[in-house]
Amino acid sequence: MEEKGSVKRAVERCLAAIEQLDGHVLAWETVFAEEALHQAEELDREERPRPLKGLVVGLKDVFDLAGRPPGNGAPVKSDRVPKEDAALVRQLRSAGAVILGTTKLTEFCWYRPTVTRNPHHLDHTPGGSSSGSAAAVAAGMVPFAVGTQTNGSVIRPASFCGIYGFKPTFGIVDTLGMTHISRSLDHPGFFTREPEWLLRVFDVLTGYGGAGTAVVTERNRPSGGSRRLKVGVLDTSPMEGITPDVLAAVGRYAEALAAQGHAIREMRVPDWFLNVKMTFESIFHPEVYSLLGDVLAAAEGLPIGPEIRWVVEQGAKASIQSYLEGLRRKDELTWQVTELFGDCDLLVLPSTLGPAPKGLSSTGNPAMSTLSSIVGLPCASIPFGTSADGLPLGVQVWARKYHDRHLLSVLPELPAQQVRPRYFAE
Numbered sequence: 001m002e003e004k005g006s007v008k009r010a011v012e013r014c015l016a017a018i019e020q021l022d023g024h025v026l027a028w029e030t031v032f033a034e035e036a037l038h039q040a041e042e043l044d045r046e047e048r049p050r051p052l053k054g055l056v057v058g059l060k061d062v063f064d065l066a067g068r069p070p071g072n073g074a075p076v077k078s079d080r081v082p083k084e085d086a087a088l089v090r091q092l093r094s095a096g097a098v099i100l101g102t103t104k105l106t107e108f109c110w111y112r113p114t115v116t117r118n119p120h121h122l123d124h125t126p127g128g129s130s131s132g133s134a135a136a137v138a139a140g141m142v143p144f145a146v147g148t149q150t151n152g153s154v155i156r157p158a159s160f161c162g163i164y165g166f167k168p169t170f171g172i173v174d175t176l177g178m179t180h181i182s183r184s185l186d187h188p189g190f191f192t193r194e195p196e197w198l199l200r201v202f203d204v205l206t207g208y209g210g211a212g213t214a215v216v217t218e219r220n221r222p223s224g225g226s227r228r229l230k231v232g233v234l235d236t237s238p239m240e241g242i243t244p245d246v247l248a249a250v251g252r253y254a255e256a257l258a259a260q261g262h263a264i265r266e267m268r269v270p271d272w273f274l275n276v277k278m279t280f281e282s283i284f285h286p287e288v289y290s291l292l293g294d295v296l297a298a299a300e301g302l303p304i305g306p307e308i309r310w311v312v313e314q315g316a317k318a319s320i321q322s323y324l325e326g327l328r329r330k331d332e333l334t335w336q337v338t339e340l341f342g343d344c345d346l347l348v349l350p351s352t353l354g355p356a357p358k359g360l361s362s363t364g365n366p367a368m369s370t371l372s373s374i375v376g377l378p379c380a381s382i383p384f385g386t387s388a389d390g391l392p393l394g395v396q397v398w399a400r401k402y403h404d405r406h407l408l409s410v411l412p413e414l415p416a417q418q419v420r421p422r423y424f425a426e
Contacts, residue, residue: 007054007098008040014056014100017141017425024122024423025139026115027132029061029071031101039098050096051204055197058136058145061102062109063089064177072179073105073114073129075302076295086177088146088188088205095204100142103132106363108292109150109181112305113363118160119421120392124356127157128363130189134161137191140425144201145191150182151280151373152352152366154189158381159351159394160364162419164195164411166202168404170376173205182287184327185280185373193418198380199408206404229262229410232344234269241365243354245387250350253384253395256415257348265344272336276371279333282318282326283374289315334375334401341400346407351381351394368396378404385417392419 015033022028036056043053061071064082071077084090089099104114106129116131118124119139126135130147134157137145147154149167158165167189180186190198233254237247258264288311296304296312341347353365372379378401381394397414399407 005044007043008037010054010056011036011040011098011100013425014142017139021119021139021141021423021425025117025119025135025141027103027136027139027141028058029102029104029132032099036098036100039093043096043098050094051200052092053096055097055144055201056100056142057092057097058101058103058133058142059089059099060105060130060133060145060147062105062148062179063146065089065099065102070179071102073107073109075304076299082177084177087174088178091174091205092201097144103130103136103145105129105131105133107305108308109148109153109179110311111307111363113360115360117360118356119423120162120390120419121356121422123360124358124391125160125360125363127160127356129153130157130191131363134158134163134165134191137161137193138163138421139423140193143192143194144197147189147191148178149187149189149369149373150185150284152369154187154191155351155369155372155379155381155394155396156364156366158191159383159396160356160392162383162386162392162394162421164192164198164383164416165381165394166190166198166408167372167379168202169378169401172402172404181291182284183291184283184287184330187373187376195408195411195416198411199405202404202408229257229345230265230343231257231262232265232267232341232347234267234347234349236269236349236368238269238274239353239367241353241367242350243387246350246352246354246393249384249393250348250395253348253415260413260415267340267347270336270340272333273340273371276333276374277367279326279329280370280374281314282322283330285311285315286318286323287315288312289318330374333371337371337375337377338400345399346410347398349396349398351396355387355389355391355393372396372398375401377401378407380407380411382411382414382416383418384415386419
């Protein structure tokens with residue numbers, strides 16, 4: 001964005017879109033209009049380039065902002081007032097991004113839904129827990145938003161809302177100042193309609209471009225241009241609850257990849273792939289209890305949902321033996337997934353079991369994301385057409401751990417079919 005005043009105009013367009021649409025979609029918790037316009041004016045006065053200059057960003061309300069504690073989608077209000085922004089926010093701002101505001105989420109990033117609606121069909125869920133971030137991007141209110149994923153909270157809403165979602169390798173992006181509910185499973189994640197932004201943001205956050213924490217390794221460097229990929233397409237038809245719509249979408253996606261010249265290998269998922277929920281829960285429940293047990297105990301009488309209370313209760317009952325067994329199984333699954341890749345560059349599977357469910361009482365089933373969250377590999381949801389009812393579908397692409405840059409550098413070249421939602425900023 002090099003034209004005079006271009007950053008301010010970008011912010012003004014986003015504010016106008018929020019004014020036009022958020023009364024229907026309900027994606028935003030707080031909008032920082034004056035602050036964003038002030039930052040935009042400062043960026044417009046600068047002559048030096050910044051890698052993300054003018055990128056307007058929505059931020060899931062789980063990150064520290066100086067003077068503003070995150071709300072975490074919960075009625076519990078923290079007495080802690082952050083003295084500085086979360087590390088990820090500092091890196092984005094330093095690179096020239098403008099934080100427009102905070103987006104809504106499910107209660108404590110878990111299953112109790114927020115009020116946000118799907119811009120494609122308002123009577124359907126946008127997914128969760130990063131509901132507002134996904135819906136804001138899908139509706140064109142911002143070009144980019146930050147979310148988090150513990151189980152399926154980036155991949156699922158990206159698929160339901162018909163946009164790109166990306167979850168990086170576990171631990172590769174700094175989470176200082178991010179609210180945790182499970183330190184072994186929490187990942188930051190990102191949403192956009194334009195996949196080229198994902199690599200640029202990732203480079204800023206990992207220090208590849210000279211900013212942030214320099215954790216990028218040679219394995220993470222791009223291969224250098226387009227090339228013929230070996231892609232394993234997983235037959236997930238044995239998954240309980242999977243719908244014909246998503247299986248057909250993956251079949252069409254494999255055909256589109258083959259038409260691009262990529263080598264396709266059809267692979268049946270092994271039995272262990274289908275039975276990872278217990279491993280997830282054996283880690284998740286006690287970690288949630290350790291982080292939220294005291295918070296919920298002190299919040300007796302507040303309208304906190306039964307979903308997160310049940311998780312805390314299960315965590316309180318968990319034994320150290322079952323927790324350690326979960327961590328051991330996590331390591332075992334990591335090796336099994338590595339072997340599953342074989343000589344493939346990427347693996348393809350559905351992003352979700354089906355399209356967005358009707359109603360706002362559930363954010364959908366995260367089962368298609370559980371394994372990738374346990375083992376912490378990088379994955380993306382790519383929009384690919386619609387269901388028979390006209391709801392967006394997504395195809396999920398996995399890369400090996402620490403091969404984030406390879407995935408992101410080929411992502412814009414991979415097949416995609418984005419559909420504009422009914423509620424979209426003109």
